[in-house]
Amino acid sequence: MNLLLIGIILLMLCYISFTDMKRREIDNIPIVIIFLLSIFVGIFVTDSISILIPTTILVVGIILSSLNLLGGGDVKLLFALTVGLSSEMIYHLFILTSFAGIPVAIIAWVVHKFKKSQGRCEVPYGLAISLGYILTLLANDIKLF
Numbered sequence: 001m002n003l004l005l006i007g008i009i010l011l012m013l014c015y016i017s018f019t020d021m022k023r024r025e026i027d028n029i030p031i032v033i034i035f036l037l038s039i040f041v042g043i044f045v046t047d048s049i050s051i052l053i054p055t056t057i058l059v060v061g062i063i064l065s066s067l068n069l070l071g072g073g074d075v076k077l078l079f080a081l082t083v084g085l086s087s088e089m090i091y092h093l094f095i096l097t098s099f100a101g102i103p104v105a106i107i108a109w110v111v112h113k114f115k116k117s118q119g120r121c122e123v124p125y126g127l128a129i130s131l132g133y134i135l136t137l138l139a140n141d142i143k144l145f
Helices: 002-023 028-044 052-066 072-082 087-114 125-139
Strands: none
Touching (some): 002 028, 002 125, 052 072, 052 087, 072 087, 072 125, 087 125
């Protein structure tokens, strides 16, 4: 059961990462699937359902998104992933996503300069969030079997 839940989430994260790199947007349907699966992950895998921290992430994220400081899809993805994590794991997710975001941002900036694109450089942060989630599961020794 654990392997199936995490496996489907990982497949959705691969899809999200690909579309975010390709189109710089994250579709809603995979996020809804991840949200629903995260509830089951919280029940069966991590023994933790979080409401306060994910809701805070969503509210602050909506504000940052309205100020064009963060993408709306990134906010929804973080919200969906954090529902099934303990507060300690959410902390790990933020730290590891930040570290994963450094090479993602550098590569996005290099590609932006190489293509001589106009406008600001957009970073596919869904990829960094996905990597951060995977690293969080590994760092917390989540049992898949």
